[in-house]
Amino acid sequence: MTPLLDVSDLTVRIGSSQILHSVGLTVAHQGVTALLGRNGAGKTTTLKAVLGLVPRTGRVRLGDEELSALPTHAIVRRGLGYAPEDRNVFASLTVTENLQLAARGSGPHHYDLVYDMFPELKTRGRQRAGSLSGGQQQMVAIGRTLLNDNRLLLVDEPTKGLAPKIVTEVADVLARAAQKVPILLVEQNLALVRRIADHTVVLEQGSVVHTSPAADLLTDGDLTRELLGVA
Numbered sequence: 001m002t003p004l005l006d007v008s009d010l011t012v013r014i015g016s017s018q019i020l021h022s023v024g025l026t027v028a029h030q031g032v033t034a035l036l037g038r039n040g041a042g043k044t045t046t047l048k049a050v051l052g053l054v055p056r057t058g059r060v061r062l063g064d065e066e067l068s069a070l071p072t073h074a075i076v077r078r079g080l081g082y083a084p085e086d087r088n089v090f091a092s093l094t095v096t097e098n099l100q101l102a103a104r105g106s107g108p109h110h111y112d113l114v115y116d117m118f119p120e121l122k123t124r125g126r127q128r129a130g131s132l133s134g135g136q137q138q139m140v141a142i143g144r145t146l147l148n149d150n151r152l153l154l155v156d157e158p159t160k161g162l163a164p165k166i167v168t169e170v171a172d173v174l175a176r177a178a179q180k181v182p183i184l185l186v187e188q189n190l191a192l193v194r195r196i197a198d199h200t201v202v203l204e205q206g207s208v209v210h211t212s213p214a215a216d217l218l219t220d221g222d223l224t225r226e227l228l229g230v231a
């Protein structure tokens, strides 16, 4: 079966630095694919390159369609949702306004799904997003990606800077979201990855050094230590 996302020979140069070296990875039609690697390995750049947010060469296919020649707005319209590392919520706007701004074109817009998954986004609809906690802001960021009819979510370090209790909540949310739409997830928290990832891809210095079902990597302490520096 063809993968949902098929990336090959993805190369990024910024200035005189080569950040990605011919990266190849696939994302399955279901579940969570975790993109792992040490700090600076190129995880965020890979997500941005898929979306066309940084200049790149190589191929990016979503289903049967080649995306690499398209501008970012057209790629997004093909059904790629992006929750960036900094969450990008509009601090001075309300929660509801943040969601409304993310609603793409004529829809469909899945407000019911978002409110079912994150009841707090409904009860806090009139609250300014800047006054939400980090975990709540993350819910806005993920909620926005679920609002539209996306085929794949790209989620970058959703638990960064969050308290351990909130990390557990975000893990639950991601696991539930992944039942609706597959996720390509960048995440440093290995406990979370162990809980929800189905597949893993590991980057090192801009190259893919490992691809496997999640359990093969995450139950092997020596391998996780070697590839990620943690067990």
Ligand SMILES: Nc1ncnc2c1ncn2[C@@H]1O[C@H](COP(=O)(O)OP(=O)(O)OP(=O)(O)O)[C@@H](O)[C@H]1O
Pocket (backbone or CB within 6 Å): 014, 015, 017, 019, 037, 038, 039, 040, 041, 042, 043, 044, 045, 046
């Ligand atoms: N705009 C840029 N200009 C120059 N170098 C960049 C730029 N963006 C990223 N880099 C460099 O590319 C490398 C990969 O960065 P990237 O943010 O993709 O890594 P990462 O794996 O997401 O790291 P982290 O886990 O620390 O977020 C790093 O060495 C970074 O300094």
